Each structure stands twice: as structure tokens, then as C-alpha cells.
Amino acid sequence: MLDAIFQALFSYRPVVFQQGELRFDAGTGALVAASLAGFVMIVAAVTYRGVRGRGRVRDRIVLTVLRMAALAVVLLCLFRPTLIVRAAVPQQNVVAVVLDDSRSMQIPDWDGRPRGEFIKQQFGGLESPLIKALSERFLVRVFRFSSTAGRLESVNTMTFSGSQTRLGPSLDGTREELAGLPVSGIVLVSDGADTSEVSLSDALLGLKAGKLPVYAVGVGSTRLPRDVQVDRVVTPRSVLKDASLLLDVIVTHSGYAGRTVTVDVEDEGRIVGSEQVRLPADGSPVTARVRAAASEAGPRLFKFRVAPQPDEVVTQNNVREALIQVRDEKEKILYFEGEPRFEMKFIRRAVADDQNLQLVVLQRTADNKFLRLGVDGPDELFGGFPKTREELFSYRALVLGSIEAGAFSGDQLQMIAEFVDRRGGGLLMLGGARSFGEGGYGGTPVADALPLALDPRTRASEPADLARLLLTPTRAGQGHAATQIGATEAASANRWRDLPQVTSVNAPLEPKPAATVLLTGTDDRGRAQPVLTWHQFGRGKSVALTLQDTWQWQMHASIPLEDQTHENFWRQMLRWVVDGVPNMVEARTTTERVEPGEPVTIEATVVDKSFVEVNDASVTARVTRPNGTTLDVPLEWTGERDGLYRGTFVSAEGGTYEVTVDSSKASAVLGSGVTFLRAGPSDAEYFDPTMHEGPLRRIAEETGGRFYTPETAAGLAEDVRYAGRGVTSVEERELWNMPIILIALMGLVCAEWGYRRAVGLS
Amino acid sequence: MRIWLTAASFVLAAAAAAFAQFDFFRGDGFYGPRFPPAMRTDRAFSFCRILYTSVRREPAGGGWRTDYPYGEINLMIRLSELTKTPVPFEGERQPAHYVVRLTSDALFDCPFTMASDVGTIGLSQAEAAQLRLYLLKGGFLWVDDFWGTRAWEQWSREIAKVLPPTEYPIEDVPLDDPIFSSQFVVTEIPQITNIGFWRRSGGRETSERGADSREAHFRAIRDDHGRIMVAMTHNTDVADSWEREGEDPGFFYQFSPDGYALGINVLLYAMTH
CATH class of the missing domain: 3.40.50.880 (Class I glutamine amidotransferase (GATase) domain)
Incomplete structure (x- = not known):
């Protein structure tokens, strides 16, 4: 709306003013006219000053200023102010459109419709508004991304089922894909909910180095009207069998203040603990301390669940999972x-x-x-x-x-x-x-x-x-x-x-x-x-x-x-x-869950019987996959810290992986440690499910692009045109004929007339 | 064997020291029951004797007060000397020992209790219920100084009211049980007679009921985990070896080392199992 008003008043979009260079083109006539205008202004000032006995000093000052301002506007126009801008040459430049294909785009908070609908509406066909506007000016390359990224032949094949949103790697991949081409910019359409653990900073460095502006369109609402979320659970990774667990479940919500909800804890589908909690004011977290028993040994998938509430927008974030190793040891x-x-x-x-x-x-x-x-x-x-x-x-x-x-x-x-x-x-x-x-x-x-x-x-x-x-x-x-x-x-x-x-x-x-x-x-x-x-x-x-x-x-x-x-x-x-007392070999994975196909990093700390770190041990991790097959992964001393060994393997199918780390030194066994890891699609996309404006705005601002909402995205193509990137031509944009000039002139004249009337000087 | 001899020499030395200081060898006479105060001033080990009602008489038996109070006094002194057990003393080195009724709440302040001459005991329903509760919560009862078949039958009939034999059978305790090696290695169950009988028999006879009590028994009732709740020394008067230790050196040498070895073992067992 603001953009539209701005363009109506100033004839051009803000980006033209941001990137353009202001120049004046004053010919001889203009200089004569300016001299005359200056003379008139002096005369006017003297005239006002000489009129004594009528009106107060303040009135005369106001009227003088108004008259001078009107003449200044006219004078400005005589000098022919012009913006010199560099505009992309039509069809000579590439624009990458990067579309979010993750699950969170199914959340129906874009005017009550799924976020993905915006993508299909704006980019779905040749006549779709945004793709059409871009195609008229640029060669458009469309990409999709979620946990992986790639070229997209048709937007209509998007299913919005990706289990991750990896903003940084996606932008990096797009930049590399377009290397060597004249690129005017990248259009990123996403809800901004980055669920990867990769920092955005590296991707932004690459974009800034390549002078690639990103025009980010944030789809979705920054606040859901009604939602309950199991925000976080605090669980140990390993407990003794039959342990009485006291688990903190942090619940956030919007729209259900005062309602009492039940937090259930399930051990592989069996409810092992419940606690009722009254929801506080919107946005405030509340902690439910739930007692639960870990009565079954082995790697156990615990779920922490709040039942869906009436009219809740997103119900997938009502449950969180945690893999707990229940040890049946003495x-x-x-x-x-x-x-x-x-x-x-x-x-x-x-x-x-x-x-x-x-x-x-x-x-x-x-x-x-x-x-x-x-x-x-x-x-x-x-x-x-x-x-x-x-x-x-x-x-x-x-x-x-x-x-x-x-x-x-x-x-x-x-x-x-x-x-x-x-x-x-x-x-x-x-x-x-x-x-x-x-x-x-x-x-x-x-x-x-x-x-x-x-x-x-x-x-x-x-x-x-x-x-x-x-x-x-x-x-x-x-x-x-x-x-x-x-x-x-x-x-x-x-x-x-x-x-x-x-x-x-x-x-x-x-x-x-x-x-x-x-x-x-x-x-x-x-x-x-x-x-x-x-x-x-x-x-x-x-x-x-x-x-x-x-x-x-x-x-x-x-x-x-x-x-x-x-x-x-x-x-x-x-x-x-x-509880928590370490063994001689402490095995762990750097993350508790991975997507199938993702690499897994195993770390182990190895000490001897006196608990002195050992750097020259032979350490091997035996990985038992969900299908029962095994894989031996050698772990090497990292050199970062005494006793710390590391190795990686690539997960295959989904399920629970058992990682047993054995260590020995000079043929003497030092000890072994076990840890578990889960591979499977994550529900992380549904957590914090609002549109994340912050990261998107950061990407846009740090790369020299701009942030849009679906309501303001109409002028995006024109903004990209004036990005000044790729193959450009210099264009002049005259400013004297902007509606705002006429409005200002008329306003000043009317103001002078109105003031005179008001103070009885007319 | 070496341990046994060491224990005996310890006991002897301690007895000599105690003899010089106290008049605790005197066992005759009437002593009223020493009930615990409403609020005890310590939570250390105390010897608590069960005050019960006798429903029959046994020759030379004194009912609940048999071997009271010098049996416990001497045993507690020996316990403090031969082990690290903190034994509370009152006044002029009088160890804090108490008498409790089975119906009293004070029973539960005494995780160790002892009763003598239980061949005469008669338990009411309330007493049996309270004793059962006490034992199942972790209390320990040692019964001693009951001789012959009739006394055994009386006791086993009464304890059956507390712990029915179908659920908690009475069994002989083998000599390799931990109770016989808590501190001293006990290799046989000593048959200890009361000092009067010993004197009358010239120190040659130890079975007070003749053929009916020829063999001393150590029997027990265990809980679900196999821990002894009730220890029974039948056909022997272990407490007399403590009570009368200072009256006759012959009696002492014949019985007290064995009596103290067994007594201290049982006390340590009661404090550890």
C-alpha cells in the first residue's frame, strides 16, 4: 500500500530513488528564469516587509516563507532534476526464483490458505502475476529447496513436503548454479523458518562477495491466532531402567490463555506420565513438570504431547519426541x-x-x-x-x-x-x-x-x-x-x-x-x-x-x-x-536425529582406568543399522582435546541406529560405550510455525535487496530491474513532472491563500 | 581359630577391666523394667528387651526378666569394647538399655529386641499384630533361653500367630550363614547353661532338660529376601554367659567367649542385614 502511494506521488518506485543519481540539467533559459524568480522573491520579501500597520510580524514571516517555498519549487523544476539509473536490459539478465518447498508451507495462515498457495498463485503459470512480471524483464530460473535444493521445471509439481528448510545452503547452491551468468538478483519466497543448523552468515558472505541482491518474500503470518506448541523438553539422553523421571515440558501458545491442557508423556505409545497445566498470557511459556517412569530398557522414543485444541491452526507442533537410552545396568x-x-x-x-x-x-x-x-x-x-x-x-x-x-x-x-x-x-x-x-x-x-x-x-x-x-x-x-x-x-x-x-x-x-x-x-x-x-x-x-x-x-x-x-x-x-557419571568410554553423536542420508558424526571420549585421557588408543565404532546390518567406523583422535576421538558415517534408511564404541590400547581393552541415534523426517518445520521475518529481512538487507510481504510483492520485478546488477543500461528519469511537485506547489499557494483569509489579509 | 582366640583374649581382658570398675557381675535380685523415656536423647544402638506375659512356668525361668538387666548391660559394654558400635552410656557408664512392651510405640525405636524364657510367652492378638508389623518393617528379635520340647512348642505356637509357618517357616540356620561370621567365626552353636545348673552339675552337664535338650539349636525365620527377622537360640542360655560372666572364672572360661562371639555376631547382623 505504501509502495503504491509512493509510486503515485513520485512516479517511480523507491528503489529508483535509492539507486539513482540525482542530476540537474539547467539550460540558459532556466538560468534566466531562475534570475527572474530570484528577483521576484526579493521583491516579494521587501514588499511584505514594507507593508506596515497591517498584520503582525509573525503573519508576515509565514506568508513570506510560503511564497518563497512556492517559488523555490518552481525554480527547482526549471533546473530539470533528473535521476540517472542503471536498469537491467530486458531479457539479457537472469533472475533466480528460489521457492520454499518445505512442510511448513502447508500451514494455512496466508489469508486462511496454505502458504504454498501463494507460490502457486504467483509463480504457477506463465500468466501468474509475479512470474509474468519477471519474465517480461528477465530470463527466469526457478529453484526449489527444503532439505535439498535443485532446479524446478514446474511450480505445480511442488508438494510442500520437505522436512527441513535450509536457507543458507539453498542460497549458496543457487549462487553457485548461476556462476558466470549476468544475474540481476535472487527472488527468495519462503516463510523464513530455517530449521537447519547451518549459519546464514557463510551464505551471506558469498552473496555479498558476488554482489547478488536477494529479494525475499516472506509468506505467512508473524503471529498465529490459535496455536499450542510443545516448545522444548528437557530430558536426559540416558537413564537407568525404572528411573522416576521428572521432565520439564515447556509449552507456549497463542489464543488459549487461561485454558488448562494436559501434557502426556508416552513411552513408545504407552502413556507413562501426565500433568495438567494452565496456559498463561499469549506468548508466555509455561513449564509442566511431568513425572514419568522409564520401565523398559533400550533406546526408547518418548513423546511429549498436548492434545489438539479447538480451532488450532497447527497441530503438528503439539508433540515433541526425544530418544532416551534406558540402561538396564547395575x-x-x-x-x-x-x-x-x-x-x-x-x-x-x-x-x-x-x-x-x-x-x-x-x-x-x-x-x-x-x-x-x-x-x-x-x-x-x-x-x-x-x-x-x-x-x-x-x-x-x-x-x-x-x-x-x-x-x-x-x-x-x-x-x-x-x-x-x-x-x-x-x-x-x-x-x-x-x-x-x-x-x-x-x-x-x-x-x-x-x-x-x-x-x-x-x-x-x-x-x-x-x-x-x-x-x-x-x-x-x-x-x-x-x-x-x-x-x-x-x-x-x-x-x-x-x-x-x-x-x-x-x-x-x-x-x-x-x-x-x-x-x-x-x-x-x-x-x-x-x-x-x-x-x-x-x-x-x-x-x-x-x-x-x-x-x-x-x-x-x-x-x-x-x-x-x-x-x-x-x-x-x-x-x-x-546419574550422569561417565564411563571410561563415553560415546555420543553430535546430533540426536538426522534426516535419512545425512552424515552422522560420532564422538567418543576415552580415558584409562585412572580416568586419564588417552590419545593413542585404537577406537572403533560399530554402527548397527535399523535393518540389523553393521558398519565399522574408525574414530581418530581429533587433536582438539585430550581423549577426544571422532569419525563419521552416512545414515541410510530411517530408524534407530545403535553406535557401540570400543577402545583398546596395546591389545588391552579399555572399555566401550553405547549411544543411539534416530534417522527420520523431522517435525521441526511445524515448530515456531510463524513467518520468520527476521532472517528474511536480514538476508535482503545485507545483500542489498529488499524484503516483501505477499501484499507488497507486486513491485518486486520492477525493483529487481533497478538492482544495477547484470547487463544494464543507463536511463534518465525526469523528476519535474512528478505529481508530488504539482501537489506541493498547489499546496503552498493554497496555504498562503488560506492563511491570508484566516488572518484577514486577503 | 586364631580369630576365635583373639576374641576370647579380648573378652577376657575387657572383663578384667570391667570387673575392676563395676559391680555388673551380680545377677541376682529384682530389677524393675527400665522403660525408654518419652524422647530418647540419642539414636545409637540400644538393647531393648521385650516385656511379655508368661502363660506358663519353666523350671528356673523368670519370664521376661530372665537374664535382665545384666545380660544386656554386659553385652552392651562388650559391644562398645570389641566393636566400633557407638553405645550410649548414661550416668556412671551405664549403657542405655530399655524394656519395651509389644503394644508400645517405643518398640519401633528399637530395631533390635531380645526376649528370654520365651517357652512361657503368651501373645495377645494385639501383641502378635504389632510384633508382625515390627518385624516386617525391619525389626529384629532374638529369643533365647528356652529349653526342651514343651518350651519350643509353646514358643513356636505363639510365634505362629505373628508369622504363620506356611508363610514364614522356622528353619535351622547352617553354620555357613553370614550371621556366624559377622565379626567372629562361630563354628558351633554353644550350649550354655545357667550358672546355678552349672554349679549343681559340677560344670559337666550343659543340658538343662536332660535328653530333651541335649542339642542346642540356632533357628530363624527369614523374610522374603532371606534376611533373618527372628533368631532363636533353643536349648541354650546365651544371655547367661553375659549376665554371669563375672561370677565364676570357670563359668566365664567355659561359656562367655562363645556367648559373646555369638552375641556380637547377632548384634552386628541385626545392624547390617
């Missing part, structure tokens, strides 16, 4: 207890039924006398607490019960700190008469690893006075997987409130600055202290639980026999402590 945890006490017995009982936890107990029963429980063989822990890193690092978590620092050698204390820091293991210290400050850990390497601040001057001491504590989850604890002891967050909070008192004999300690407190305890005098605190220490996590008798949650008279609070707490706690 995580081996070493629990070193310094004194016989019931806490250890009940922790063992609580996790006895957990098939994925192996709690190996080393119980000091007397001086230099140990009881070993849950060991794999007679040699395990035969010499007491591990004395080498290899032995200690074979466990994935370490629980220190009521055992004083003096029970360890200096190297063993250092090993425990390295167990967390370097090996990435989980450390849990329990409350007791011989732990924390009372156990003499102040100033030791273990104190560095702990999330509670121990004064280095603290020496081992008698236990503190017994503090009876009622526990409350903190805000962080309310949503933490380890502290969920109810079916819902609210039920969990209530359950914590109802549990019997537990006790601590450790003097309260302050959490370290980066530590997170999950549970606080309040004693009989109302004093609060951190009870469950954790922080990340190097590669691993370190947890402090200052209680000595959680067995009360099992044995207390108020706890029914069937109550599972104690069992659930300890299973969750120990599963959390071992």
Missing part, C-alpha cells in the same frame, strides 16, 4: 561405614529390590576389621578401603557414612576428591558422629569436594548436641528428582511435612556459594539448617546429607508397613548420585 556404589549402625542396614534394605543399584558395603566393625557386603568376589575390598585410583574409580558413586578422616591416608583423601573431580563420580557424605567437621575433615581434600563449608581449622571432635529436625524441601528441592516422595509436587511437600522427626549430631554448616540446598531441617527451637545440599565439583557431584537416622521413615510407629517413603527416597537419592 550401578556399583561403594558405601564405607565407619561404625555398625542401623542407618546402613535400612539403606541396604531400601535399595535391595532395585535391580539397577549394587550397594557394596564396607563396614568397619572394629579397628582394622571390616565386614564386606554385596561384593562381587572374595578379592573385592579385601584390603579395606581402596588404595589405588583404579580400584576406587571402578565404582560410580561413593557413600561415606560415619567414618572419620583419620581412617584414610592422605593419598586416600586425595583420591576421594579426585573421584569426584576427575573421575566424575558421585560422592554422598552422611551425617554421623564421625562425619563432616566432627570427623575431622576440615582442611582435607574431601572438604574441598563437599558442598558444605568446613573451617580448615576444625579438628575432629565429639558429636554436637542432638538436633531433632522436621524437614522441608526448599524451592529447588520441591522440583528435584531426589526429593520427590509424593505423586505430585504438592503431595511430596505434604509428605515431607508429615514425616517423623529425624536427627543430626553434626554442627550445622553453611552451604558453599555455588551449592544448592534441597532440604532444610528445623529444630525444636525453630532454627533451620541445611540437611541435603549438593554441588558440582569438577566432573562429578558431591552431596551432603547431614542426617543419621532416616531409618525412622521406615520404622517409626506412625509409618504404615506399606509406606514406601524410605525406599523411594533412598532409591531416588542413590540413582541421582550415580
Whole structure:
């Protein structure tokens, strides 16, 4: 609309003014006329100045200015202003039309019709408006693009079913295709929803270097009237079997504020969790924290779904998928207890039924006398607490019960700190008469690893006075997987409130600055202290639980026999402590999903038994394709980082690929790691399904082109003509006869007359 | 064997030290039940004795108070000396031991309990239900000092109210069970007689019911995971080897090392399984 008004007033499109060079062609007559006009202007000024007694000074100034302006306009015309523009020579230049053939072009938000309809309407036949306008001026080459790009014979063969929009590579490909030809510009028609991971910047550099302007037409609405979208899900890539997952599902929407929707979590089609969430104001995200169970082992495709809502424009973005590796493995945890006490017995009982936890107990029963429980063989822990890193690092978590620092050698204390820091293991210290400050850990390497601040001057001491504590989850604890002891967050909070008192004999300690407190305890005098605190220490996590008798949650008279609070707490706690602990070989792919046929990059981190990175290992990935065939992919040390190996293969058919990375060194096996990858079409096209004006406008502006909407695209062909690229000729465009000149002149004259009338000078 | 001898020497040395300080060898006399306070001041190990109702009498039996209180006092002292177990002491090194009724909520503060002379026990429905709940939640009961067939029948009839044998059968515990090697290696179930019988027999006879109690048994009821919930030492009076350890060196040498080895093993088992 603005373009049309501009062209009506100024006779030419804005691009002519942007690219043209202004010149004046004043002949002798014009100079005489200008002299005369100047004389008249001086006379007029003197006349107005001399007329005294009639009107105010201000009126005379206004009238003088108006008269002068009118004369100036006339004078301007006498000088024959002209724009010198370079216009493409008809039919001598090529214009590339690049059309988006991706799925998102099916979204019906172009006046209620699919976006692709615009393409078919404007480019579908020889008489279609835009293709006709371009064809009259240029040699037109039409391309399509989605995940791949190529020449297009007929727009009518477009199906708008591409699973990706790769703007950058498409523009790059088009530029290369037209290399050597006189090109006036590229017309890009798309919704701008780039779903590739390739940066636009590289493509833009090429276009700018080739001086190829891109005229981008953005199709679609920048805001959908009614849409719910599962925006993002936060899931682990790998979990233990039977894990209770607490998954954050972020939902956005437009047009459904105040409505309550249900977020369902499906494990291969079976609903394993649900949560209701009330949608906030338009555009504001809301997080649904859904509890779900991972009860089936293997690579599991989890779907996070919100049911389609009435009148929803796009329903494909109501579901997101995530591939989670559910591991049916036993995580081996070493629990070193310094004194016989019931806490250890009940922790063992609580996790006895957990098939994925192996709690190996080393119980000091007397001086230099140990009881070993849950060991794999007679040699395990035969010499007491591990004395080498290899032995200690074979466990994935370490629980220190009521055992004083003096029970360890200096190297063993250092090993425990390295167990967390370097090996990435989980450390849990329990409350007791011989732990924390009372156990003499102040100033030791273990104190560095702990999330509670121990004064280095603290020496081992008698236990503190017994503090009876009622526990409350903190805000962080309310949503933490380890502290969920109810079916819902609210039920969990209530359950914590109802549990019997537990006790601590450790003097309260302050959490370290980066530590997170999950549970606080309040004693009989109302004093609060951190009870469950954790922080990340190097590669691993370190947890402090200052209680000595959680067995009360099992044995207390108020706890029914069937109550599972104690069992659930300890299973969750120990599963959390071992969660994310790395193996000697950590395999991963750089992306969780690829299109069939796309290359896949495999990366693996390899360490030895002491968790020192190995750069000279022999590393091979065995890829098992969905059809069961296998492929061996050698991985090479990257040189970028110690222990990092990389290799690639090309995916073939869709489905789940299993990647097992084996590593060895000098014929000794170091270890292996497994990861999974999914190949298949993505629904990414339907996420953030509005027209993305930003990238399109950026492409246009950085290349010297222009951004259009379907409403403004009519003048596109004319704009390309004046792009100044390709084979051009110089044209003059006279400006004196623009309607705006006449309008301005008449306006000034009328204004002077009207002002006179208004102030009584006529 | 070496371990056994080491244990014995430990016990002997500790006994001598204790003898010099305390008067705990004195076992006779009446002691009222020491019930736990409303709010205990610690959560460490405490020996809790079950106070039950006797429905019949056994020769030389004292019902629930048999071997009370010096059986537990001496055992707790030995436990604190021979292991790292933090044993709470009150006043003049008096270990905190308690007597609990089966119907009391205080029962659930005692993950370890013991009862003597259970050949006389009679359990009400409420007591049986509460004891069942206690055991299935993770509590541990050791019954001791009941001799002969009649006492066994009485006990097995009463415990059947708690844990029906169809569901929880009573079984003999083999000597390779972990309970016999928690700390000391126990190679046989010791038959320990009360000191009065021992004196009367001149220290030659240990079966208090003659042929009817010739062999000492260690039997148990296990839970679904095979963990012992109820330990039964039948035809033996293990607690007397603790209670009377200071009364006669002969009695001590004959019985107390074995009694303490078994006692401490059972306590450690109860605190670990």
C-alpha cells in the first residue's frame, strides 16, 4: 500500500530513488528564469516587509516563507532534476526464483490458505502475476529447496513436503548454479523458518562477495491466532531402567490463555506420565513438570504431547519426541561405614529390590576389621578401603557414612576428591558422629569436594548436641528428582511435612556459594539448617546429607508397613548420585536425529582406568543399522582435546541406529560405550510455525535487496530491474513532472491563500 | 581359630577391666523394667528387651526378666569394647538399655529386641499384630533361653500367630550363614547353661532338660529376601554367659567367649542385614 502511494506521488518506485543519481540539467533559459524568480522573491520579501500597520510580524514571516517555498519549487523544476539509473536490459539478465518447498508451507495462515498457495498463485503459470512480471524483464530460473535444493521445471509439481528448510545452503547452491551468468538478483519466497543448523552468515558472505541482491518474500503470518506448541523438553539422553523421571515440558501458545491442557508423556505409545497445566498470557511459556517412569530398557522414543485444541491452526507442533537410552545396568556404589549402625542396614534394605543399584558395603566393625557386603568376589575390598585410583574409580558413586578422616591416608583423601573431580563420580557424605567437621575433615581434600563449608581449622571432635529436625524441601528441592516422595509436587511437600522427626549430631554448616540446598531441617527451637545440599565439583557431584537416622521413615510407629517413603527416597537419592557419571568410554553423536542420508558424526571420549585421557588408543565404532546390518567406523583422535576421538558415517534408511564404541590400547581393552541415534523426517518445520521475518529481512538487507510481504510483492520485478546488477543500461528519469511537485506547489499557494483569509489579509 | 582366640583374649581382658570398675557381675535380685523415656536423647544402638506375659512356668525361668538387666548391660559394654558400635552410656557408664512392651510405640525405636524364657510367652492378638508389623518393617528379635520340647512348642505356637509357618517357616540356620561370621567365626552353636545348673552339675552337664535338650539349636525365620527377622537360640542360655560372666572364672572360661562371639555376631547382623 505504501509502495503504491509512493509510486503515485513520485512516479517511480523507491528503489529508483535509492539507486539513482540525482542530476540537474539547467539550460540558459532556466538560468534566466531562475534570475527572474530570484528577483521576484526579493521583491516579494521587501514588499511584505514594507507593508506596515497591517498584520503582525509573525503573519508576515509565514506568508513570506510560503511564497518563497512556492517559488523555490518552481525554480527547482526549471533546473530539470533528473535521476540517472542503471536498469537491467530486458531479457539479457537472469533472475533466480528460489521457492520454499518445505512442510511448513502447508500451514494455512496466508489469508486462511496454505502458504504454498501463494507460490502457486504467483509463480504457477506463465500468466501468474509475479512470474509474468519477471519474465517480461528477465530470463527466469526457478529453484526449489527444503532439505535439498535443485532446479524446478514446474511450480505445480511442488508438494510442500520437505522436512527441513535450509536457507543458507539453498542460497549458496543457487549462487553457485548461476556462476558466470549476468544475474540481476535472487527472488527468495519462503516463510523464513530455517530449521537447519547451518549459519546464514557463510551464505551471506558469498552473496555479498558476488554482489547478488536477494529479494525475499516472506509468506505467512508473524503471529498465529490459535496455536499450542510443545516448545522444548528437557530430558536426559540416558537413564537407568525404572528411573522416576521428572521432565520439564515447556509449552507456549497463542489464543488459549487461561485454558488448562494436559501434557502426556508416552513411552513408545504407552502413556507413562501426565500433568495438567494452565496456559498463561499469549506468548508466555509455561513449564509442566511431568513425572514419568522409564520401565523398559533400550533406546526408547518418548513423546511429549498436548492434545489438539479447538480451532488450532497447527497441530503438528503439539508433540515433541526425544530418544532416551534406558540402561538396564547395575550401578556399583561403594558405601564405607565407619561404625555398625542401623542407618546402613535400612539403606541396604531400601535399595535391595532395585535391580539397577549394587550397594557394596564396607563396614568397619572394629579397628582394622571390616565386614564386606554385596561384593562381587572374595578379592573385592579385601584390603579395606581402596588404595589405588583404579580400584576406587571402578565404582560410580561413593557413600561415606560415619567414618572419620583419620581412617584414610592422605593419598586416600586425595583420591576421594579426585573421584569426584576427575573421575566424575558421585560422592554422598552422611551425617554421623564421625562425619563432616566432627570427623575431622576440615582442611582435607574431601572438604574441598563437599558442598558444605568446613573451617580448615576444625579438628575432629565429639558429636554436637542432638538436633531433632522436621524437614522441608526448599524451592529447588520441591522440583528435584531426589526429593520427590509424593505423586505430585504438592503431595511430596505434604509428605515431607508429615514425616517423623529425624536427627543430626553434626554442627550445622553453611552451604558453599555455588551449592544448592534441597532440604532444610528445623529444630525444636525453630532454627533451620541445611540437611541435603549438593554441588558440582569438577566432573562429578558431591552431596551432603547431614542426617543419621532416616531409618525412622521406615520404622517409626506412625509409618504404615506399606509406606514406601524410605525406599523411594533412598532409591531416588542413590540413582541421582550415580546419574550422569561417565564411563571410561563415553560415546555420543553430535546430533540426536538426522534426516535419512545425512552424515552422522560420532564422538567418543576415552580415558584409562585412572580416568586419564588417552590419545593413542585404537577406537572403533560399530554402527548397527535399523535393518540389523553393521558398519565399522574408525574414530581418530581429533587433536582438539585430550581423549577426544571422532569419525563419521552416512545414515541410510530411517530408524534407530545403535553406535557401540570400543577402545583398546596395546591389545588391552579399555572399555566401550553405547549411544543411539534416530534417522527420520523431522517435525521441526511445524515448530515456531510463524513467518520468520527476521532472517528474511536480514538476508535482503545485507545483500542489498529488499524484503516483501505477499501484499507488497507486486513491485518486486520492477525493483529487481533497478538492482544495477547484470547487463544494464543507463536511463534518465525526469523528476519535474512528478505529481508530488504539482501537489506541493498547489499546496503552498493554497496555504498562503488560506492563511491570508484566516488572518484577514486577503 | 586364631580369630576365635583373639576374641576370647579380648573378652577376657575387657572383663578384667570391667570387673575392676563395676559391680555388673551380680545377677541376682529384682530389677524393675527400665522403660525408654518419652524422647530418647540419642539414636545409637540400644538393647531393648521385650516385656511379655508368661502363660506358663519353666523350671528356673523368670519370664521376661530372665537374664535382665545384666545380660544386656554386659553385652552392651562388650559391644562398645570389641566393636566400633557407638553405645550410649548414661550416668556412671551405664549403657542405655530399655524394656519395651509389644503394644508400645517405643518398640519401633528399637530395631533390635531380645526376649528370654520365651517357652512361657503368651501373645495377645494385639501383641502378635504389632510384633508382625515390627518385624516386617525391619525389626529384629532374638529369643533365647528356652529349653526342651514343651518350651519350643509353646514358643513356636505363639510365634505362629505373628508369622504363620506356611508363610514364614522356622528353619535351622547352617553354620555357613553370614550371621556366624559377622565379626567372629562361630563354628558351633554353644550350649550354655545357667550358672546355678552349672554349679549343681559340677560344670559337666550343659543340658538343662536332660535328653530333651541335649542339642542346642540356632533357628530363624527369614523374610522374603532371606534376611533373618527372628533368631532363636533353643536349648541354650546365651544371655547367661553375659549376665554371669563375672561370677565364676570357670563359668566365664567355659561359656562367655562363645556367648559373646555369638552375641556380637547377632548384634552386628541385626545392624547390617
